[in-house]
Amino acid sequence: MPNRNAFLSLLFLLGLWGSAQPTLAQHLVPHSVQLDPTKLERQGLNLAQEAAQLAQFQQYELALPRARLATQLAPKSPEVWSLLGGLYLQTNELDNGITALKTAQTLDAKSSAVLFALGSAYFQKSSYATAIDYLKAGLKLKPNVPGALFDLGNAYLMLNQTPDAIAQYEKAIAQDKTFWPAINNIGLLKYESGDVDEAIRRWRAAVAIDAKAAEPQLAMAVALYAKGDREQGLKLGETAIQTDSRYSDLKFLKENLWGNRLLADTKKFLETPRIKATIAQAQEKGPSQPQSMPQ
Structure with a gap:
């Protein structure tokens, strides 16, 4: 049975509210209201x-x-x-x-959108295997949806199934060359595997697509700094944090699927004097407007 507020709203919709209400002394005459299902x-x-x-x-x-x-x-x-x-x-x-x-x-039962949404819901509940089942079922009905392929890649990433994750990201990119989050996440996996140069190449490609994408900018900054190109790394890091200060938060980065190796190097990077000063300035300005991601 609907709650009281919903019931009152229903009365308004049906035009049954607003007539004079009977007093306690009045005799109520039972009657039925004919409702039009179509209406x-x-x-x-x-x-x-x-x-x-x-x-x-x-x-x-x-x-x-x-x-x-x-x-x-x-x-x-x-x-x-x-x-x-x-x-x-x-x-x-x-x-x-x-x-x-x-x-x-x-x-x-044939709605791919519902299956994709269920996959997203179970991913958020950390039920990655179930998320994969729903996403694959949705892709069977509607293949080659970049966002769903990306979500499927993320689920494989969380299960440490790196080759499967990269395969799904590559499929997403094949469908949409501008889908930089998939390019970015391949960079994340390459960095964790020790292929730093390939990771930097992927992040550079993501930034070439969207110059305001803070995540690949910061990841590339950390990688360059760790390799010894400190000045270039610091410049990129300052730009990334000024663009979106959320990426100066290690917890936020972990939620965005950054791996342990990259997080450890990022922690050192964020503790450098120039980056600490940049973070302080960004915090004084207030929260940055998050950059939109392609759908």
Whole structure:
């Protein structure tokens, strides 16, 4: 049964709110209200559209109640359930998101988007093997989606299956030559394996695609500094941190799949006087605007 707030919203939608309320002394005459299922579904789809528009502006707290009510009004719409699941994932309510997405899957078993979203949800829950199963199922229905191939590569990376991870990243790049996050992550794996020159080449290629991509800039800065090219490394590091100061946080870097070898070298790099001064200046300015990644 919907909660009280959702029930009141439903009354507003159905035009049943606003009439005079009976006093306690009045005798209530039982009657039935004839509801039009088509009209209810249309109202639900309209609410879902509103929720999707709010989500585009990252107003998830406003979007969620609309999406929840939309699933009550249009319970047979896989798109509405998928929207609700995606919103739950955005607000880190992973279990609720998975429940909603699985409902969408029962309504439309051939939706690759739902399978990809379930893969993302299980990745966030650190259930990497399950994430791989859903991502591969989605790719079977809709092959060659760069974002899904990238996510699959990340899941393999977390399971230390490096050749499989690189293979998926390479497939993503083959589909979209400008997909620099996949190029960047190959660099991460190459650095961990000791192939520093190849890692630097990959990061240089990523920066050539997007000059404002802070992650490959900082990774390349650390690698150059560790190799002895300290001046070039420091210059690149200053630029990267000024672009996006989040990359001066080792915890943030680990969340972005940086390996132990690169993290150890980055820790030394961040402790140099010039970089420490750059971090302090960036913190005084406030948080940087994160750079968008290709979809």
